[in-house]
Amino acid sequence: MEQERISFEGNTGIPGLALFGRHTLNRAGSPMVAHTHPGLMEIVFLHRGVQQFRVGGQSYEIKGGEAFISQPDEPHSTGGTPQETAEYHWIQLDLRQEGFLCLAPQAAAPLLEKLGRLKQRVRPFPAEAAGLIRSSFAHMCRAGGEGRAQAALLLAAALYAWLEKDGAAPPLSPEMERAAAYAAARLEEPLSLEELAAQAGLSLSRFKARFREETGVTPRSYVNRLKIQQAKACLRQGESITSVSQRLGFSTPNYFATVFRRFTAMTPAEYARRSRESRPEEPGGEDPV
Numbered sequence: 001m002e003q004e005r006i007s008f009e010g011n012t013g014i015p016g017l018a019l020f021g022r023h024t025l026n027r028a029g030s031p032m033v034a035h036t037h038p039g040l041m042e043i044v045f046l047h048r049g050v051q052q053f054r055v056g057g058q059s060y061e062i063k064g065g066e067a068f069i070s071q072p073d074e075p076h077s078t079g080g081t082p083q084e085t086a087e088y089h090w091i092q093l094d095l096r097q098e099g100f101l102c103l104a105p106q107a108a109a110p111l112l113e114k115l116g117r118l119k120q121r122v123r124p125f126p127a128e129a130a131g132l133i134r135s136s137f138a139h140m141c142r143a144g145g146e147g148r149a150q151a152a153l154l155l156a157a158a159l160y161a162w163l164e165k166d167g168a169a170p171p172l173s174p175e176m177e178r179a180a181a182y183a184a185a186r187l188e189e190p191l192s193l194e195e196l197a198a199q200a201g202l203s204l205s206r207f208k209a210r211f212r213e214e215t216g217v218t219p220r221s222y223v224n225r226l227k228i229q230q231a232k233a234c235l236r237q238g239e240s241i242t243s244v245s246q247r248l249g250f251s252t253p254n255y256f257a258t259v260f261r262r263f264t265a266m267t268p269a270e271y272a273r274r275s276r277e278s279r280p281e282e283p284g285g286e287d288p289v
Helices: 105-116 127-140 145-163 174-184 193-200 204-215 219-236 241-247 253-264 268-278
Strands: 003-009 017-025 041-055 058-063 066-070 086-093 122-124
Touching (some): 017 145, 041 127, 219 268, 253 268
Antiparallel strands (some): 041 066
């Protein structure tokens, strides 16, 4: 299954919650076009993967464990960038609606105040909030008013847990920083996860868990993403697909194309062609008369 998208919108049965959805992409999808949500704040909680967003003329990259916030009536998109492999929940909130998330006024007031003055575009969320969001959505999928009431209270608890934490993204630990730097410097060499784990001084299983926890992606996905970024640069410079595939250590051009498409939603040949078509003509490049 390439992707799964489930959303509840319109009449969700929960005051203040205009939409609650979950999206899982196992390969890159189409870019998100510029759009707005009149009167609604949107928050995307990215559990795994990396996504690009563009708003106010500025681009933002978020990784697993971070949330992206767009304010009411604010145009936002992925800036023409395909949506990468990822899993996320997203909500749209109407902070003006009475009975917000089924809370009593005195319980809703502090949460509304925190949301109303939230100015960050990107803000990490702790594992506690991630678990509550998942549980809330699971209750949304159950029929009946009791499931929706439980979903509302769990979502309110998730938002409180999220907003009570420091909004600064923690830096990579020295162990993960060493492994990431080692990988980035050796994209054209055979590279095993065991080598990366050794750089971090951890067992393989512990390294994979820690790396995903800190970066939002698996070590293999992290390395492949770096390789595809380098491959795109090589293709823009006119290097052949076979040469790029061999240079970056892919077993076959077909496997290279599979990984490339997973991250970009197009084949290397399509990317190379579009790069040629968008390249400005060289001065004096017109045909002679």
